Amino acid sequence: MKKINLPSEMTSVSLHAIGELVTEQRALPDIADDEVLLKVESCGICGSDIGRVFKNGTYHFPTVIGHEFAGVVVHDNEDEWTGKRVSVFPLLPCFECDACKAQNYACCNNYNYYGSRCDGGFSQYLAVKKFNLVQLPDNVSYEEGAMCEPASVACHAVKKLSISDGERVLISGAGPIGIIAARWAISLGSKEVKFIENDPMKIKFARSLGFDIMSDGEKFDCAIEGTGASAPLAMILKAVKARGNIVLMGNPGSEITLSPKDYQQILRSELHLLGTWNSSYADFDNDWKDTLKAISESKLVISDLITHRVPLTMAHKALAMMRDKKEFFVKVVTDNEK
Ligand SMILES: [Zn+2]
Ligand SMILES: [Zn+2]
Numbered sequence: 465m466k467k468i469n470l471p472s473e474m475t476s477v478s479l480h481a482i483g484e485l486v487t488e489q490r491a492l493p494d495i496a497d498d499e500v501l502l503k504v505e506s507c508g509i510c511g512s513d514i515g516r517v518f519k520n521g522t523y524h525f526p527t528v529i530g531h532e533f534a535g536v537v538v539h540d541n542e543d544e545w546t547g548k549r550v551s552v553f554p555l556l557p558c559f560e561c562d563a564c565k566a567q568n569y570a571c572c573n574n575y576n577y578y579g580s581r582c583d584g585g586f587s588q589y590l591a592v593k594k595f596n597l598v599q600l601p602d603n604v605s606y607e608e609g610a611m612c613e614p615a616s617v618a619c620h621a622v623k624k625l626s627i628s629d630g631e632r633v634l635i636s637g638a639g640p641i642g643i644i645a646a647r648w649a650i651s652l653g654s655k656e657v658k659f660i661e662n663d664p665m666k667i668k669f670a671r672s673l674g675f676d677i678m679s680d681g682e683k684f685d686c687a688i689e690g691t692g693a694s695a696p697l698a699m700i701l702k703a704v705k706a707r708g709n710i711v712l713m714g715n716p717g718s719e720i721t722l723s724p725k726d727y728q729q730i731l732r733s734e735l736h737l738l739g740t741w742n743s744s745y746a747d748f749d750n751d752w753k754d755t756l757k758a759i760s761e762s763k764l765v766i767s768d769l770i771t772h773r774v775p776l777t778m779a780h781k782a783l784a785m786m787r788d789k790k791e792f793f794v795k796v797v798t799d800n801e802k
Contacts, residue, residue, distance in 0.1 A: 472491065473492070476586065477528060477586035478528045478529070479517055487779070490587070495539065495591045499594065501590075501591060502550070503589055504590055505535040505800050506606040506798055507533040507585035507797065508613065508795060509530075509782060510532055510613075530586035549609070552578065553745045554596070555576075556596065569744075570744065570745075571741065588800060598612070600756060604756055607767060609756075611797070612755050614640055615764065617740075621645055621711045633658075634700060635690055636697070637690035638669065643669075645688055646673075660677070660678055660691075660696045683705055688713050690713050692717055693714070693720075694720050697712075701722070709736045712740065771792070771794045775800070776800050782798075
């Protein structure tokens with residue numbers, strides 16, 4: 465068995481209570497037979513981590529947060545994965561429910577999750593199930609591997625639009641997932657993608673990437689609602705052509721309300737509203753493999769969305785910066801080599 469020299473302790477960023485993020489030394493985790501020991505090289509900070517750390521908490525305390533991560537396998541009892549560079553699908557399915565039996569793992573009703581329900585990627589090392597490992601192509605970086613999670617979520621949503629060549633797509637919310645979704649849409653044949661966005665900095669950034677903002681009265685073939693807010697949804701219902709697909713992706717922060725007139729748009733235009741959740745990790749439809757292939761073949765570019773790279777020990781400061789919106793950011797990732 466290959467044994468890579470390992471330290472006895474590691475640095476982890478763990479949530480001890482709401483708002484109480486602690487950078488601490490921990491013993492390296494033990495690994496089960498179906499797990500490997502991963503040395504985490506990069507972990508993205510997700511918008512959902514801000515809510516998790518400062519408002520909602522994790523399912524129990526303490527929990528190491530971080531569900532967007534990639535690294536190198538430093539120990540595998542069977543040596544199959546040792547030395548391999550990987551990204552990690554963060555959802556741990558139960559494998560027993562109907563959804564799992566259909567390989568529809570995102571809809572599992574009894575799942576575990578790295579970084580929210582169990583320890584995740586804001587750590588130097590983590591025990592990870594072999595089932596969840598996706599090998600990185602040689603020309604895909606660890607940072608891109610960490611961004612494979614949001615890119616797969618965007619991929620999953622865009623696939624549901626069933627875009628035909630030349631279609632125009634509308635997306636609300638020009639955050640990292642919205643921008644990646646726009647790029648997926650273009651790579652899948654869309655002629656033009658426009659955004660609904662209020663934040664002047666996000667508008668400027670989207671424009672710098674060649675994406676404009678929707679004008680009044682414009683019509684689109686299909687749309688992704690990426691904000692989880694009522695007003696952008698109402699705008700989308702008016703802007704999408706009859707029988708168009710609308711994918712609901714944004715997590716609502718509060719009640720979603722529609723006026724009777726806006727609601728009637730769904731009826732009168734016979735709109736197709738589709739939910740999307742997480743990403744597909746099935747043998748027959750794997751958003752993770754599709755994403756890594758597209759990055760590797762330069763059909764999808766995501767690395768230019770990284771605005772901040774911080775060492776793991778500064779992750780808590782980066783989270784506070786994101787909460788307070790002190791600087792403009794798109795994607796913030798840890799670079800554990802720093
Ligand atoms: Zn996320
Ligand atoms: Zn299940």
